[in-house]
Amino acid sequence: MLVSREGAGRARDYQHDMGAAAAIAGREGGRRGFSRRGWMVMASLTMDVVTTIGTGIVIGALLIIGGLLIGVWLGRRGNAAETNQQLRAHELLEMIRALSSWTHGMAGEVTQYETHLRSLLAGSSEPGGTGESPWLEEILKSNEQLRVRLQESERLLDEKAKEVDSYLSEARTDTLTGLPNRRAFDAELARRFAQWQRYGTPLSIAIVDVDHFKKFNDTYGHLAGDFVLASVARALADTVRDSDMVARLGGEEFAIVMPSTAIADGAHAARRFCEAIRGKTWEFEGIALKVTVSVGVAQAIDSDLAASLVKRSDQAMYAAKETGRNRAYFHDGVTSQPVGDSPARLSAASRSGVPAHLESVCDGLRERLIEVTRK
Known part of the structure; x- marks a missing residue:
């Protein structure tokens, strides 16, 4: 159940990282007082941060579900009826491929979001900036961690898809002659x-x-x-x-x-x-x-x-x-x-x-x- 454990870990870690970033943002805002631009930036990012946290949770949940399905399938494939076995395997393969594609797309969105954050961070570091750097840096750090974890999730999902695909190919081929069975x-x-x-x-x-x-x-x-x-x-x-x-x-x-x-x-x-x-x-x-x-x-x-x-x-x-x-x-x-x-x-x-x-x-x-x- 490697996938499910790592999926749960990613969700928990990301929630913790984003929570820490939000706490720092709150402390900085109260201690130093944001300019009008600072509060506008904070407001514009709030929904993105919430969405990104939700993304981390959803990815974790989906990976847990995927891990459970793979574990149950691998555990029962020797005992299940062959026709139902093949149907479940095909459904699982399609689910993994769809999830991998979705994860790849989400990783691209996170990269774009990170680019936006870096431009804001660069602006805050200029003379006369608003001083939002500490909390932006924390959000940027958390975003980078999510991007890395998404890429790792995509790699794991691709591995599982290849495993299931290989099993399906073997299950439809006669080992002696190489013909369809x-x-x-x-x-x-x-x-x-x-x-x-x-x-x-x-x-x-x-x-x-x-x-x-x-x-x-x-x-x-x-x-x-x-x-x-x-x-x-x-x-x-x-x-x-x-x-x-x-x-x-x-x-x-x-x-x-x-x-x-x-x-x-x-x-x-x-x-x-x-x-x-x-x-x-x-x-x-x-x-x-x-x-x-x-x-x-x-x-x-x-x-x-x-x-x-x-x-x-x-x-x-x-x-x-x-x-x-x-x-x-x-x-x-x-x-x-x-x-x-x-x-x-x-x-x-x-x-x-x-x-x-x-x-x-x-x-x-x-x-x-x-x-x-x-x-």
Whole structure:
């Protein structure tokens, strides 16, 4: 809880410094008697001093709250549900960044205020000055201390933001392959599925599973298995478009989110995935290693939820395994079909990927295009 303790200390210290400055100002005013200009300066600074004291208190309070949130989050992150954990972490990161930005801005305002005080102090030191120097010097000193503390607060907040940001990045990345993990895949799928529902943009999902992987591990060992999984991940990532996401779901299973992809194109992509892995040979500790994959692909259709789209892709992948592995199947909304054997089925499945509420719009556009081309 370093942040919260330092935050509380800053608030207390600044209150004490500004209180001392105010006391000196009062003593000087009573003992020496201010000129008219002196009292006007004092009045003009009163609200600024009160505001600055309030700023110190607010910063201290916010840092205490930030420290408490960070402490609670770090303490519970191993036990909380993953989805809620990610949500809280994102909210905390945004809060820290906003507070850091606010602190940076406040430090700039304090610097401007300090410049104003220095000009007043310079004026009071001139011949015929009003003699406000002692209390101005104390306020100036306190202001400088606040500026330094604000800068330190900003540094601490930036450190915490980097810590949370690093955690979020690690939490969404598979450590073995460097690919996005299941959590990141679910988030991307939800985003793309929402786009499909709203705009009718085609969306296809492919599930890729390494064939006979348990036997491979038993034969070559887990280190070789890990090496091959990382190699398969790189090969898949090199095969997809920039807009696609390749993720590792777990074990030897991968998934590819393919936005703006109807089933015909998705099926061709699935075939490329098979060919890309089939054509690779990897060397590990002097041993040449080869594997194959089974791929299932499905396009979002009107009856789908995100989960059912993944399920249909999974069913197509298992159909590929059951018929010999090292091949790709697509799900047309009813059954699984081998890629390349059913062009008519692919065409029908592509059409079924249009959400029902947009189908009439598409039909109207299609008819209009036919009319225009006939002319």
